[in-house]
Amino acid sequence: MVQKRRRGQQLENDILAATLELIATTKYEDLTMDMIAKNASTNKNVLYRRWNSKADIVLAALRTQIGKFNLEIPDTGSVKKDLIKLFDEIVNAMSQMNYQNMIGLAKERLGGITLGEYFDKLNRDNYLTQIVKKIFDQARVRGDLKAEMPQQFYNIPILLTLDALFDDEPITKQRFHNLVNMALMPVYDRFLK
Amino acid sequence: MVQKRRRGQQLENDILAATLELIATTKYEDLTMDMIAKNASTNKNVLYRRWNSKADIVLAALRTQIGKFNLEIPDTGSVKKDLIKLFDEIVNAMSQMNYQNMIGLAKERLGGITLGEYFDKLNRDNYLTQIVKKIFDQARVRGDLKAEMPQQFYNIPILLTLDALFDDEPITKQRFHNLVNMALMPVYDRFLK
DNA sequence: AGGCTTAAGATACCGTAGTACCTTAAACTA
DNA sequence: TAGTTTAAGGTACTACGGTATCTTAAGCCT
Known part of the structure; x- marks a missing residue:
């Protein structure tokens, strides 16, 4: 046949x-x-x-799956809460499906992609950065934005996330909460009322 | 012969x-x-x-050259001034030698290294991160440290620097000053007296 | 239905990272 | 100085990313 x-x-x-x-x-x-x-x-x-x-x-191929996660754009009325919710959703999504060991997998399986290829995409079509931008769009609409943020700053979450993926500590909600509280919000607060 | x-x-x-x-x-x-x-x-x-x-x-091979830059560990008595001085030295070093177009070169020539290879080294033997750690060691000795910082936070400078390298904006002292003031110090201040 | 265009199938090929394996010079030991 | 060990030199090989080229099926147009 x-x-x-x-x-x-x-x-x-x-x-x-x-x-x-x-x-x-x-x-x-x-x-x-x-x-x-x-x-x-x-x-x-x-x-x-x-x-x-x-x-x-x-x-x-991976992007087709990210689409299935169907991450909602959080809209809690606060950038900080939005970020916390976003990372919680990501941790949840990772623990579902057959993604239990996704951290190790991402490390191993994305490890072969080159820096050039990666950073090339970072600004263009990075999913996490897009969501972060949307969170700030919502803040802008609410009038919560005091000043416009330089483009590069929207990349900080994905940079830190990636860095976290590649070291050997386990990825937990707590860890992301710490990142949000201690690394992201101190930076972002400057641009928020 | x-x-x-x-x-x-x-x-x-x-x-x-x-x-x-x-x-x-x-x-x-x-x-x-x-x-x-x-x-x-x-x-x-x-x-x-x-x-x-x-x-x-x-x-x-590149590391042998970085060594030649002979970057002094800044010791101004303030973490913020140390960081500014460090980045100034880096910009100076880059503009010396035949490194005029080093940004483009770094982009092209390091672009082929894989993420895994890169992040693997990030925590182990990254020169910039080592200096940042030394700057904090000095702060600790001075008694300026309020709390110990999570390891990952020492990586933020190199992550932001790399990200800056790979986008298309020119690398200037001003740009690094902004990074220090707006992205690094807001995070680090939390750990300083 | 017949002819035309488009893209899938198939196979062969190239260049380079990385490995196997053997030969031989340099350095060490006595 | 002779014998031994270590690592450099040399050649050939494998595997895989990526390309070239040709054949053939699918879909379209009339």
């Missing part, structure tokens, strides 16, 4: 699903483009026609 | 010098281990006996 030839979005979805399937059991450095192609019953060329690199396809 | 066979430290120095020579004109991704080996008149095996990866050898 010959497999019907898939096209377009259908094929793309299948490839990302195949990538996710592999990344659940294989660390990033050990994951090969040929493995992805084979698991999706296709070949490397098809991958490279859609994505520019291994990092790209893996990030794309 | 046959080249005498070099050994030990002598060989190691030659290899790092050869690496630096190449990295001055070649971006990280385009630099090959064979190029380094050839330029040092040796072979890849010798490199891999001393360093574990291309990232390792390149970072080691």
